[in-house]
Amino acid sequence: MDEILNLTPSQMAGASFDCSCGKRHEVVIRKMVMGRNAVHQLPEIISEFGNGEVLVVADSNTKKVFGEKAAKSLEDEGFRTRLFVYEGQCALVPDERAVGRLLTETGKDTSLILAVGSGTLNDLARYISSRTGIPYVIVCTAPSMDGYASVVSPLIIEGFKKTFEAVYPYAIVADLDILKTSPPDMVKAGFGDIIGKMTALADWDLSRRLNGEYYCKTSVQLVRNALDKCISNAAGMMKYEDEAILSLTEALIFSGIAIGLVGNSRPASGAEHHLAHYWEMEALSHGKEHPLHGNSVGVGSVVVAMLYQFMKDWLPDGFDVPDPSYIKNLLESAGACSSPASLGIDRVVFRNSIIHAMKIRPRYTVFHLIKDKGLLEKFADELTDGFYGKMKV
Ligand SMILES: [Zn+2]
Ligand SMILES: [Zn+2]
Structure with missing residues (x-):
């Protein structure tokens, strides 16, 4: 039952096992891909979402790091994509405004939200995903916090931090070359x-x-x-x-x-x-x-x-x-x-x-x-x- 300890993240995705603690554990995240050139696998990772529009979400920094490239390369692979960028000089705050903004970008035929970012973008995509039922995938841009595989979204509502129940990402993609561009x-x-x-x-x-x-x-x-x-x-x-x-x-x-x-x-x-x-x-x-x-x-x-x-x-x-x-x-x-x-x-x-x-x-x-x-x-x-x-x- 402790075999789970010898697995790589990609092997661990989707695993379930009876544990010595008495519980049955499950890794709900379906796919985890890490390492050099991990993003090259994106078309395959999201292959089942080709029936609608893939909404690529980035901020003004991450669009340059990979957001624009993600939208373009998926388009080249035959996906219908749309890029939404939170523009602005200041750091993005996961507040009512940011939540509402992302919600208005999701359409009737959005099949997947593909967030390119770290903490804040992940929290926003996770929250919207949980409320709309549209799955999301996170392409990590920085090894900055442990919330990628989390199930809650801390948001700032009326100036106060509040944690909301949300959902797991469908997939986590951590590409070494992208991660190495983080400050x-x-x-x-x-x-x-x-x-x-x-x-x-x-x-x-x-x-x-x-x-x-x-x-x-x-x-x-x-x-x-x-x-x-x-x-x-x-x-x-x-x-x-x-x-x-x-x-x-x-x-x-x-x-x-x-x-x-x-x-x-x-x-x-x-x-x-x-x-x-x-x-x-x-x-x-x-x-x-x-x-x-x-x-x-x-x-x-x-x-x-x-x-x-x-x-x-x-x-x-x-x-x-x-x-x-x-x-x-x-x-x-x-x-x-x-x-x-x-x-x-x-x-x-x-x-x-x-x-x-x-x-x-x-x-x-x-x-x-x-x-x-x-x-x-x-x-x-x-x-x-x-x-x-x-x-x-
Ligand atoms: Zn256990
Ligand atoms: Zn922490």
């Missing part, structure tokens, strides 16, 4: 999102041991294997080495798949994500720009690992305690942010985030253990002094 900040962010799995998995293990929460060893191993591969390529990330970019992309896709296997984001998201969401919401509520999700997650993971160290004596026997210096060094070796100040988070917001991040969602993490021991305020002060220096009185 360094997006690679660093993707790496941060993956490094965050170290504390996410620790939180899940903690809850399993303390609360008897459901736990799937196969999903954990799937994420861990991908994480290890990524870690061994950390130094190659900023050199854009093939192996490094591929291992990062694979890890991001596998972590999304693990979420799908389990049915919630436990294998990929813990206290480090709660911190990242807190910082993001704080910035949004003040109309400020916030760091890319994965950069916040990486830093969140350093912070959470420090909290685990503080709690060492209260952890169950044999618990694999995350090591903050190891995580910090890994982030730095890939050129990623490793402290809250480097993300632009100020002292007060940071302290508040330690105390309140656990309210982001009802999921047991090390924050709950700390709160139960009455140590939350104390550790918030210690961490804040540690990162920002002692306040002068």
Whole structure:
């Protein structure tokens, strides 16, 4: 039953198996193609959608990277295509306007939405796909986050981030040459999102041991294997080495798949994500720009690992305690942010985030253990002094 761990992403697509955790798992995504020249397989991947119009969606950057080319080459292959580009200088925001705009571009005979992009475009296409029933395919343009294989769409509605149920893509296409055109900040962010799995998995293990929460060893191993591969390529990330970019992309896709296997984001998201969401919401509520999700997650993971160290004596026997210096060094070796100040988070917001991040969602993490021991305020002060220096009185 653990054969799934030896499969490549393309072999894993559509797989289903009985797991040692007692559940039957299924990878709902039908096709996953990764590597050099992956996009050459697009006509074959989408062959069953030739009966209608293929709506290619891009933004002003991704249209140059591959959007225009996708529309043209599919047209040459006999598909009827239409290109819709979100134009604009500013970063695309997945809000009501963007949702409505994409909806108006879908027609009665749209057979497929082909999104060329990363986080935001994927979220928009996924949402519209779920509401219209038109399948979507994502051509990844950056290894920047683990939402490609996800099933939810975080959107900004009336200024607030809200997560909506959506659907899986029909296919994920990750072409090495396209991924290598992504800016360094997006690679660093993707790496941060993956490094965050170290504390996410620790939180899940903690809850399993303390609360008897459901736990799937196969999903954990799937994420861990991908994480290890990524870690061994950390130094190659900023050199854009093939192996490094591929291992990062694979890890991001596998972590999304693990979420799908389990049915919630436990294998990929813990206290480090709660911190990242807190910082993001704080910035949004003040109309400020916030760091890319994965950069916040990486830093969140350093912070959470420090909290685990503080709690060492209260952890169950044999618990694999995350090591903050190891995580910090890994982030730095890939050129990623490793402290809250480097993300632009100020002292007060940071302290508040330690105390309140656990309210982001009802999921047991090390924050709950700390709160139960009455140590939350104390550790918030210690961490804040540690990162920002002692306040002068
Ligand atoms: Zn994430
Ligand atoms: Zn399982």
